[in-house]
Amino acid sequence: MAQLQLLLSPILAVFGIAFVFNLVLHGYGRSRYRDVAFGGMFGMALVIGMTNPLYLDEGLIFDPRSVLIATATVFAGPVAGVTALGIGLVCRVIIGGAGVYAGLAGLVAAYLLALAYMRWLRPRFQSTMVADAALGLAVTPALLAIFLLPFDVALDLLPVVAPVLTISNVVGAVVLGLLFRREIALQDHRLELETHAIRDPLTNLLNRRGLQAQADRRRFNPRVGQAMLYFDVDNFKQINDSHGHDIGDTVLEVIAKRITESLRPGAIFARHGGDEFSVYLTEVTEGDLGGIAERLCLQVNQRPLSIADLQVRTSISMGGFWSKECYSLDELIRRADAQLLMAKRAGKNCLHLAYDPKSTLVSAA
Structure with missing residues (x-):
């Protein structure tokens, strides 16, 4: 026993x-x-x-x-x-x-x-x-x-x-x-x-659901402000038509890598599908936003992308919105996307920022 x-x-x-x-x-x-x-x-x-x-x-x-x-x-x-x-x-x-x-x-x-x-x-x-x-x-x-x-x-x-x-x-x-x-x-x-469920399989960036999950775990500092940058690749359809979708996918991967390497700690970078991306900054001042956005644009716009034996020249257009108000993520994206549309209408390869009139007297950049 x-x-x-x-x-x-x-x-x-x-x-x-x-x-x-x-x-x-x-x-x-x-x-x-x-x-x-x-x-x-x-x-x-x-x-x-x-x-x-x-x-x-x-x-x-x-x-x-x-x-x-x-x-x-x-x-x-x-x-x-x-x-x-x-x-x-x-x-x-x-x-x-x-x-x-x-x-x-x-x-x-x-x-x-x-x-x-x-x-x-x-x-x-x-x-x-x-x-x-x-x-x-x-x-x-x-x-x-x-x-x-x-x-x-x-x-x-x-x-x-x-x-x-x-x-x-x-x-x-x-x-x-x-x-x-x-x-x-x-x-x-x-x-x-x-x-x-939360990652984009091509770039390994957060997808829209992942962005929301990350944002829900963060609290922005209302004394400093928050911002949403929204951008896409200019003439991306022409890249796909001229070089094929495999090259187009690689272009997105290279752009995602360059932007990622240039982001400040705490920024939340996501791909929304196609050639559309966003960067959510939970703690950024009104004065810093323009410099950050310009630096990100230059990472793509100043240097051609080396892909296989090709040198692909492309650019991004970016819109941004800054505020000290507690807007929802959807509202921040909507307002930043509206600024992206204005950048496209201005001729592409362009940056257009807006500042919440509730938070500052500056309303445009």
Whole structure:
């Protein structure tokens, strides 16, 4: 019965880890704290296992700590492993008992063996399942920490525990490996879908939905002002007709890259489809807007675009609107687009800005 309990421990732990793993991925999937969060997840599994263990004797406990430390280290990274290790060490000291030193040594040994496995053994395996099974075997020698107990006690326990622990480690590592890879693949797919929903596939700029999402997370400074710049490529249809749509797409990519490299931090750059783009500035003064807009236009208008063996000369026309008022994004775009239309009517390769009369006496530029 005791052996069955030991064998079932890592399997039961998997069900809890699977649930918490999803929460961690959703909460920290893109965070720099993700590895620490994973380590905390495994650390909590360690605590649960160590506080509900298999009792071998008074003060002597047994649980699936080795496989949990190892999988945290190998699947989530050394930072996750050392975080789980730290939690496990504190928990084992609090539990105390005759086997405390053996328990502490076993935890440290499992972490070091996992690091050694990552360095020397894992690259040798092509099959992930075989590699995970090898991980379970690789950390099993952590059991030898049992010899920090009285020698006769260790000799009595070793033949009872070693075979079942070995099976437990192998099964636990394989099952946790399958779980991790499945959840990571699902998370990557979710992130990919989210990215496609807010990004333009050609230029990788934000699309209209992505622009709105970014703008919703920003608050403009009404003491300074906000601005929307809206521009398109002059005579873009002629470029497509003369050189083909592939060259036309590359033109848009090059323009997007040049503008991106010239933007100030905090600017939100988006493509609205076709050859239309916008730049949303959440903190810009009335006096700075003209210089910013002129600099962006010059990035395209002064230098030809080198595409394959072609030197494509083109230009952009830009309209802009500045205000200290809390206009919606749609209203800012509408007003900037109206200025773009005036720039087009003025002969293209042109910049036309407007300033909200509610915010300043200047009404045009």
